[in-house]
Amino acid sequence: MALQLYVDLISQPCRSVYLFVQKNNIPFELKEVQLLAGEQHSEEFRKLNPLGKVPVIKDGDFTLTESVAILKYLACKYKTPDHWYPADLQSRARVDEYLAWQHTTLKPPAGKIFLLQALFPVVTGAPCPKEKMVEAQDELAQALKNFQEKFLQEKLYVAGSKISLADLVATSELMQPLGVGYDPLKGSTTLTAWRDRVKAAVGTDLFDKTHEPILTVMESLKSLSQSQPEALAVIKTSFIKYFK
Numbered sequence: 001m002a003l004q005l006y007v008d009l010i011s012q013p014c015r016s017v018y019l020f021v022q023k024n025n026i027p028f029e030l031k032e033v034q035l036l037a038g039e040q041h042s043e044e045f046r047k048l049n050p051l052g053k054v055p056v057i058k059d060g061d062f063t064l065t066e067s068v069a070i071l072k073y074l075a076c077k078y079k080t081p082d083h084w085y086p087a088d089l090q091s092r093a094r095v096d097e098y099l100a101w102q103h104t105t106l107k108p109p110a111g112k113i114f115l116l117q118a119l120f121p122v123v124t125g126a127p128c129p130k131e132k133m134v135e136a137q138d139e140l141a142q143a144l145k146n147f148q149e150k151f152l153q154e155k156l157y158v159a160g161s162k163i164s165l166a167d168l169v170a171t172s173e174l175m176q177p178l179g180v181g182y183d184p185l186k187g188s189t190t191l192t193a194w195r196d197r198v199k200a201a202v203g204t205d206l207f208d209k210t211h212e213p214i215l216t217v218m219e220s221l222k223s224l225s226q227s228q229p230e231a232l233a234v235i236k237t238s239f240i241k242y243f244k
């Protein structure tokens with residue numbers, strides 16, 4: 001049975017896994033889990049991940065959650081080109097170093113900017129408070145400064161001259177605020193050039209197609225509210241936890 005991939009491409013960790021399998025021609029069956037429709041809470045999905053989060057993979061009887069664990073599993077299982085997750089211990093540790101760092105530093109504010117702008121108004125009925133947004137933007141700017149100085153430095157990619165899982169995870173994350181019209185890399189020629197390199201290394205078509213759902217999410221939300229106002233109640237129930 002082909003590998004099953006449970007994802008919604010509006011989710012940044014889902015996009016990194018999706019890009020990885022597509023780029024590496026790993027055969028898979030796509031199982032879409034529409035987060036805005038609350039499908040992550042269905043009984044069927046909860047059997048796969050009781051935490052109600054995507055991405056999830058199912059490889060035969062083996063079910064795995066957490067994008068970073070999934071990416072490493074797939075890189076090792078399918079023996080993808082070495083640069084993604086190098087066999088050399090120290091090069092691999094460089095990739096792991098970024099993957100460990102990003103969870104608590106770069107990821108939270110990038111996700112927060114998206115949640116505040118796109119979902120806060122739907123969930124609470126009020127516009128996002130300006131000071132909350134400024135706080136998230138400042139936090140992300142600081143994380144990006146650290147990213148550049150400590151991780152990217154003068155290199156082409158985080159682990160050196162070739163793209164790795166670290167770059168894939170970082171760019172997927174940094175595309176999230178763009179969905180609400182905020183480009184965190186604007187003003188940095190170094191980081192913009194790095195993102196362009198990642199995009200070219202992945203393949204522009206694949207990169208753009210994968211990011212289309214997040215880049216059009218505001219239109220999707222608008223048309224949802226016009227055509228299916230009841231869907232907004234589902235969004236409220238699903239996402240209120242992020243604003244408590």
Ligand SMILES: N[C@@H](CCC(=O)N[C@@H](CS)C(=O)NCC(=O)O)C(=O)O
Pocket residue numbers: 011012013035040052053054055065066067068238239
């Ligand atoms: N650390 C997890 C994060 C998973 C996660 O938070 N997924 C979000 C989308 S980005 C989700 O499924 N949210 C659904 C919900 O909270 O209802 C990973 O990297 O896979």
